[in-house]
Amino acid sequence: MTHCTNCGAEIRADEPACPYCGMENEAVARAQQEGELRSIFARIGTLLHTSEEQARRAVRIVSIAAAVLTAVVLIVLLVSYFAGQASVRGAYDAQQAQVEALEALYTQGDYGAMAELLDGMEDSYRAVYDKYYTVARLHKRVTACEEDLPDTIDLIRRYPPAADLLDHTFEGLFGVLAACDDLEQAGYVYGEQDAVAQLRSRAGALLSGALHLDEEEIGRGMAAAREEEPDYTPLREAAAARIMEE
Numbered sequence: 001m002t003h004c005t006n007c008g009a010e011i012r013a014d015e016p017a018c019p020y021c022g023m024e025n026e027a028v029a030r031a032q033q034e035g036e037l038r039s040i041f042a043r044i045g046t047l048l049h050t051s052e053e054q055a056r057r058a059v060r061i062v063s064i065a066a067a068v069l070t071a072v073v074l075i076v077l078l079v080s081y082f083a084g085q086a087s088v089r090g091a092y093d094a095q096q097a098q099v100e101a102l103e104a105l106y107t108q109g110d111y112g113a114m115a116e117l118l119d120g121m122e123d124s125y126r127a128v129y130d131k132y133y134t135v136a137r138l139h140k141r142v143t144a145c146e147e148d149l150p151d152t153i154d155l156i157r158r159y160p161p162a163a164d165l166l167d168h169t170f171e172g173l174f175g176v177l178a179a180c181d182d183l184e185q186a187g188y189v190y191g192e193q194d195a196v197a198q199l200r201s202r203a204g205a206l207l208s209g210a211l212h213l214d215e216e217e218i219g220r221g222m223a224a225a226r227e228e229e230p231d232y233t234p235l236r237e238a239a240a241a242r243i244m245e246e
Helices: 026-048 053-110 111-119 129-157 160-185 195-209 215-225 233-245
Strands: none
Touching: 026 195, 053 111, 111 129, 129 160, 129 195, 129 233, 160 195, 160 215, 160 233, 195 215, 215 233
């Protein structure tokens, strides 16, 4: 016989719980748990054809291996996380360096070098470069017209039907002027008014100086540029006639 640890009543030593207060008999519970564990290890030993002690050892090994594997996984995750953070930081730093380089060229008004730098960048499509990309794109169009127009004019003088080539020139120049107007209407979101003024002046100089269009004709050309299928025929004919008169 023994006594309940809770109410003190006398109970049988093998009684699983006190019949008076229901308190668990710790000694019996402990013996039952040990018996269940021995039974489990014995079954594992049978399955593995090993002794109970070997089964215990195998379970401990498996437990240790699981703990080690968990630790390794956690370490890999932590390494991956910090590596990812370092990669993100590195990408950000590289991007900032690109922005600084582009801004320096933009401030100098060297839009040609800025365009070349953008052409060599794999991520020039990102929004952070919108200011520089927009100006560079317009600069390229004006520059192409500046480079091609002398040869076009010379060809028209020698072969008047070549005046059809002016449609491509008008498309480029009036497209630039329309884009400049759009940037102005938007309020120069990126503070690009100086660049826009320069590009507008260069395009206007070609239209009025090299192609001899007056202000009203340039206005009509800009209106045509916004149409789905621009028709520059009247302007082409006027410009070609004036070129031939030179």
